[in-house]
Every structure is written in C-alpha cells, then in structure tokens.
Amino acid sequence: MTMKLIHGYEVVIGFETHAQLSTQSKIFSRAPTAFGAAPNTQACAVDLALPGTLPVMNRGAVQRAIEFGLAVNAKIAERSVFARKNYFYPDLPKGYQISQYEIPVVQGGEVSFFLDGEKKTVRLVRAHLEEDAGKSLHEDFVGQSGIDLNRAGTPLLEIVTEPDMRSSAEAVAYARELHKIVTWIGICDGNMQEGSFRCDANVSVRKPGQPLGTRREIKNLNSFKFMQQAIDFEIRWQIEELEDGRAIQQATVLFDPDTGETRAMRTKEDAADYRYFPDPDLPPLVVAPAWVEQVRADMAELPRAMAARFMADYALPEYDTTTLTQSQAMAAFFEATARASGQPKLASNWVMGELSRRVNAGESGFEDSKVDAATLAALIRRIADGTVSNNAARQVFDALWAGEGAEVDALIEAKGLKQMNDTGALEKIVDEVIAANPDNVAQFKAGKDKAFNALVGQVMKASKGKANPAQVNELLRSRLG
Incomplete structure (x- = not known):
C-alpha cells in the first residue's frame, strides 16, 4: 500500500462488514426475515430463546457464504464451528x-478495486456466519425503551x-467494491438504509515504522458519504x-451526521471479554467439496472473471x-453496445462517460435507459x-x-x-483560412x-463545426509543409 502521511502520521484502517443474507427465513429458525413488519411479529420461539428450543442451521445461509468465498477467491472450510459469544444486552434474548x-466457514480472500487509476487490493481475514440481535427502540417511548426482536436470528455474514x-x-x-460483490x-x-449492509471501521494512526496504534471502532456506518466523513473526523x-x-x-464510537463528529459509546471489548466457547446445540458445519463445486458451477459469471473476459x-x-x-446491468449494456457497434473502445467510453453521467444523476438506470444499447x-x-464528430454525437445523444x-x-x-x-x-x-491568417502561419512555421491550433479553430468555425477534425489537421499540415 502507498504510504500517505497526515501531519506526519500514517492512517491504518480495517473493516468489519455485516451483510444480511438474502434468505427468506432466519439462520436458525423458520421465522421470516422481511423488512418493515410490526415489532415482534416475526420472532418465533427459537428467536425468543424460550426454554427447550433448539437452533437448526439454514442451508441457504451456508450456500450464500460459499458463494461469497468463491467470489473473493477464499478458502471454503470443509469443517467450521459455531460458538457462543456471550454478552448481556436487552435485545439479545439468549444472553449470547x-x-x-x-x-x-470462509477463510482469507481479497477484494481489489481502482482508486484514482491505481489498483488496490485489500486482504480479507475471514467471513463467518452469525445471527443478528434484536433492536432497542428509544425514540417512540417517553422515559423508557422498547425491544423489537424481529431482527433476532436474521442471518449475517x-x-x-x-x-x-x-x-x-x-x-x-x-x-x-464489497457492496458490488455481494449484490x-x-x-x-x-x-x-434498512441495515442490510452495515460497516464498522477500525481506525488508528501511528508514526511511520511504529507498531499499530490503538484503534477505535466506528459502528454502523450506513452510507458511503457518512463513512468518509466519520473516518476523516476520527483521524483528525x-x-x-x-x-x-x-x-x-x-x-466503540458512533458517528453523528448532524455534528459531523464521532462520540464514544462504550469501551471496546476484546475477544476474551465475550468468553467464546463452542455451541453445544450445533454440530460442526461440514461443507463437502462436491457442494462447493456445484455452487461454483451454478454461479453467474463473477465481476473479476467478466472483467478479464x-x-x-x-x-x-x-x-x-x-x-x-460495477453492476450486471452496466456490463450487459456495454456488451450489447460493443457487439452491435463493432467498436468496443468507443462503446466503453460512451457507457462510462455520457451514459453513466445520466445514470448517476438519477435520471434513469442502465436497465431502463432512455437510450437503449x-x-x-x-x-x-x-x-x-466519420458521419458525425464527437461533439455532434453528444448533441444527438442529448436529443435521443x-x-x-x-x-x-x-x-x-x-x-x-x-x-x-x-x-x-x-x-x-x-x-482561405491560411490566406487570411498570415501571422498564425508564420508563428507555426x-x-x-x-x-496551429488557432488555424484548426478557424477552419472549424468557417465550416460551422462540420469539418472532420482529423481531415482538417491532415490538410493543414500538408498545406503548411
């Protein structure tokens, strides 16, 4: 990684991201996971931790973890283990x-992306399955809090x-880039906004060559804009x-978008504080190599494979x-345009340029663009x-x-x-332009x-912008020797 110093300090950032898996039911129960239901209407006996209930693993959640591991070139563990992470909070019914x-279940891997034209690669430590907790509600209650357990047991990676x-x-x-991959x-x-993709940033600073500094974890960053603001404030x-x-x-700190500042929420725990131990109600998760290969065969073409193609x-x-x-819709639009035009580089330039500007402005999406491929x-x-110039083509595109x-x-x-x-x-x-501009001719010689550029401009003006710029350059250079 390229070292960038801020006031003589090197910034060090690691990420923990919770991706809510797209299963219809929870990770250890059959309760639904749909967003927006009335409080406590999607929590069954297992989610409520009623006596005698036992967790049963959701196969769909495991398959999605395998898919992610394959997408980031990670190792899929043939045998992985579930543990109890013990802490006490009102929205955690079991106490763990x-x-x-x-x-x-997923070990290692990497995520690569471009930033300012430079390729960067972030190494992954792991991706593990777990259940979500419930949610404490404060804003609708005067002098008291409520607990909504709809999210309890929702599958997370x-x-x-x-x-x-x-x-x-x-x-x-x-x-x-991670958001792109999981979607x-x-x-x-x-x-x-609904909490399906929640990022925690661990931020520390140090003098170059020194050991890692003490980190502070910014929790639940729910937009890319706030993410950058929160990290920048924390660094300063x-x-x-x-x-x-x-x-x-x-x-552990929270970011307040209204003030643009982070504020401490609680002292950060270490792993030992959670007293992890293997969950006695769940056997080891065994993923057969044949299952991994079947998932691999059934997956759509991955972004990195498509980029290579x-x-x-x-x-x-x-x-x-x-x-x-960046998205399947964008990739499909480009490929259709490239094949139909026979001009892949021009198609790339237009899809990344004029079309992307419209899409990013919120006027339309690639999948329902007002100008089709x-x-x-x-x-x-x-x-x-050579029928139209690039400038004229932009006018045609605007009209389309x-x-x-x-x-x-x-x-x-x-x-x-x-x-x-x-x-x-x-x-x-x-x-006519050469004859009318002897000073420019002399300066060029x-x-x-x-x-020379001034002469080109005069020709384009005289032709009302209709002259082919390449021809103009060629003719001028020929005439001027």
Whole structure:
C-alpha cells in the first residue's frame, strides 16, 4: 500500500462488514426475515430463546457464504464451528449470540478495486456466519425503551479485513467494491438504509515504522458519504489527541451526521471479554467439496472473471473493464453496445462517460435507459465512419435522451450535424483560412504549436463545426509543409 502521511502520521484502517443474507427465513429458525413488519411479529420461539428450543442451521445461509468465498477467491472450510459469544444486552434474548470464532466457514480472500487509476487490493481475514440481535427502540417511548426482536436470528455474514487501508478514500472504495460483490452474486440486497449492509471501521494512526496504534471502532456506518466523513473526523481527532500528549483509549464510537463528529459509546471489548466457547446445540458445519463445486458451477459469471473476459475479447484496458463491471446491468449494456457497434473502445467510453453521467444523476438506470444499447451502437457507428464528430454525437445523444426522436440518422439530418467529408470543399476552406491568417502561419512555421491550433479553430468555425477534425489537421499540415 502507498504510504500517505497526515501531519506526519500514517492512517491504518480495517473493516468489519455485516451483510444480511438474502434468505427468506432466519439462520436458525423458520421465522421470516422481511423488512418493515410490526415489532415482534416475526420472532418465533427459537428467536425468543424460550426454554427447550433448539437452533437448526439454514442451508441457504451456508450456500450464500460459499458463494461469497468463491467470489473473493477464499478458502471454503470443509469443517467450521459455531460458538457462543456471550454478552448481556436487552435485545439479545439468549444472553449470547451464535457466531463463528476459531474456525470460520470462509477463510482469507481479497477484494481489489481502482482508486484514482491505481489498483488496490485489500486482504480479507475471514467471513463467518452469525445471527443478528434484536433492536432497542428509544425514540417512540417517553422515559423508557422498547425491544423489537424481529431482527433476532436474521442471518449475517460478517466480513473482516486486514488493516490494509490507508485513507478514508481507500476505505470507501473498498466498501463500494464489497457492496458490488455481494449484490452482484445476489447474497445480499445491499440496502444500507434498512441495515442490510452495515460497516464498522477500525481506525488508528501511528508514526511511520511504529507498531499499530490503538484503534477505535466506528459502528454502523450506513452510507458511503457518512463513512468518509466519520473516518476523516476520527483521524483528525486521534492525531490531535496524540499531539496534545493524550493516549488513545480503545473504544466503540458512533458517528453523528448532524455534528459531523464521532462520540464514544462504550469501551471496546476484546475477544476474551465475550468468553467464546463452542455451541453445544450445533454440530460442526461440514461443507463437502462436491457442494462447493456445484455452487461454483451454478454461479453467474463473477465481476473479476467478466472483467478479464472483456480485456481478452475487446482489448480494453483493465481500468475500463473494472469500471464496466460495477453492476450486471452496466456490463450487459456495454456488451450489447460493443457487439452491435463493432467498436468496443468507443462503446466503453460512451457507457462510462455520457451514459453513466445520466445514470448517476438519477435520471434513469442502465436497465431502463432512455437510450437503449442498439440506438447507442448506431450513434457510435456514425462516429466511427466519420458521419458525425464527437461533439455532434453528444448533441444527438442529448436529443435521443430528451425523446426528440429515436432514429440516429434522422436526427443527424434534422439538426444538420453531418460532418463535411467533401475534400474539395474542405480544401477551399483551409486555403482561405491560411490566406487570411498570415501571422498564425508564420508563428507555426517558427515552431509554435498554439498557432496551429488557432488555424484548426478557424477552419472549424468557417465550416460551422462540420469539418472532420482529423481531415482538417491532415490538410493543414500538408498545406503548411
């Protein structure tokens, strides 16, 4: 990782992410997992920890963990163990959470992404299955709190990284890539507002070459915007504390979006505080290699595999292929456009550029774009054959998006955007511009390239923007020797 210092300190960030798995029922019971039900209407006897109830493993949750492990190139443990994580809180009916500790089902793996054109890779420690707790409700009660156990027992995959990130920008880029992976393979809906994808950032700072500093964990970051703000504030706060001679105390903190600050919630526990021990009600989880191979065979093409195929099939740079595989819809739109146009690099540029800008502005999604792949391909073909310039093509695209027409050629004609490809007419304009601008001609011959650009501009102006820029350059250079 590239070292970036802030006031002489190196930032060290690790992530723990809870992805709610997309099963219809809970991890150890048959109670439903649908979001938004009335409090305590989706909690059965097992979730309530009534005497005599026993957990039964949800096969679908295990399969989704296997899918994630395959997606990040991790090892799938043939044998893993569930443990009891003991702590006491009102929304935890059993007084312990069933999780995995010493032997998780997914071990290792990595997540790669691009940041400012540079490829970064974050190593994963593990991903383990566990149950969610309930929820304490405070805002609707005066002087008291309520408990909603609908979430109790909801299946989670906790994904833990090595402390490989060195800035808030890297942390957000990692979280976005992880979000892409879990939604791409369909194991999590990724809804951060509903708590389906919750990130905890462990942040510390140190002087270069020194041991890792004391970390503080920022809990439940539910948007990428707040994630960056929270980490940036925490970095500044820790540096100021150390510069003022105070030691950092390990703690769990919350981010307040209204103030833009983090505040301590409780002293951070270590593993020993939870008194982990194997759950006697659950046998070891055994995943046969044949099951892993069946899951692998049934999975859709993964983002990294698709990116590699785009590089091989369409001769695109890695940056393009990584960007184009941000979502299945974007990848499908690009591939349809590339095949129909026969111009994969132009298709890549347009999908990543003009089309993405519209999608990111919230005007439409790739799956229901106002300009479909076939129409964009038709426009790209007209750029490739010299019918329109890039600038004119953007005007056509704007018209297509605004619903002014559906036929590319008809819009080009109606708006008079067809490039001038008549060599004789263009030669006449070039000669007239050269004759009318002797100073620029002299400056160009004296070695000033800006003068040449000025002449190109004059030709484009005289042709009302319809001249083919490549032809203009060629003719001017030929005429000027």
